[in-house]
Amino acid sequence: MDADTIIEFAEIGAPDEHARSAAIELHGKLIKPAGSLGKLEELGVWIAACQGQSPPRPFTRPRVVVFAADHGISAKGVSAYPREVTGQLVGSLLTGGAAINVLAASAGASVRVVDIAVDTDAPATRSIGEFKVRRGSGSIDTEDALTDEEVRAAIRAGMKIADAEVDGGADLLVAGDLGIGNSTPASVLVAALTGSEPVAVVGRGSGIDDATWMRKAIAVRDGLRRARRVLADPILLVRTAGGADIAAIAGFLAQAAVRKTPVILDGLVAGAAALIAEELAPGARQWWVAGQRGGEPAHALLLDHLDLEPVLDLDIRLGEGTGAVAALPLLFMATRVLAEMSTHDQAGVAGPLTPPPTP
């Protein structure tokens, strides 16, 4: 195996405890009853710990990277849309008309699209094909999604992209996904890693009807049978039953943690990749916050498994990073509360009575 295909992550350090304690202490001094900003306080403390400073600095370059890929399983009739839609949607993301473009623009994030395995070489995708590992993937009910070389290339691509984004100044990262059929491998991976049955993970994906749901359930059952044989090895697992987008996102999320850069997680597909990333780089989850509780049953299972409580409960099941970016304004608020609110001393506002009055 040549050096470029060896996958190794540096040890994941925890977010900074001193900054965490300092942020908790600072929250206690601001002109509000202790704890009264609820989860916004917890978010601000987490951001301070990730940045290693209290108060945290407001984010200057939140960045969304959307990983686009096609999936062989789409030939089995598991999606509401035909395979060619992936490449067409990539065009929409590049021209700014997709949901993530609009949400990111509203929330102050920029968007990059990467063709990791789209089944086209249309001109629109050529400019984003630097990391392309192949076109599509094997049909995971009967064959491996990727070869060993391809899965390693995809993980390394995600790692390199995370490094490039952090080196380019990104201070908050989101991984988005785009690929007709990708909710099927994502569901298989969640079932495999959380010990769930197919019926517990199969959702409506891109909006499938009952007959399509039945075909998807069969595909998940067959994919899961193959996945369970390789459960102990996360690279083999994503090679067997995942895809290039999920592999690349896993590399991206794990490397973001290595680089001590906070991440907002999106829905089912990025979440399945997060399960793989946590297997590859234990502790990486400390650098992630879940943007929202999504509309796929497997999403709730994976959030429980990662012990992540979502910021919002929006039922988003679009992918592209949308469910993550929806939570971004709250992260801005949580940061600015710590950075900009007055303390009791600064404002000349009396603190709480101590001890509390007896009723």
Ligand SMILES: O=C(O)c1ccc[n+]([C@@H]2O[C@H](COP(=O)([O-])O)[C@@H](O)[C@H]2O)c1
């Ligand atoms: O990430 C999610 O939560 C999510 C859940 C369901 C569907 N999607 C998106 O919809 C597509 C996959 O749906 P499907 O039915 O084709 O498997 C793909 O483009 C994903 O980005 C995404």
Ligand SMILES: Cc1cc2nc[nH]c2cc1C
């Ligand atoms: C229209 C459409 C938009 C998407 N965005 C991410 N996945 C998608 C799937 C479809 C079908």
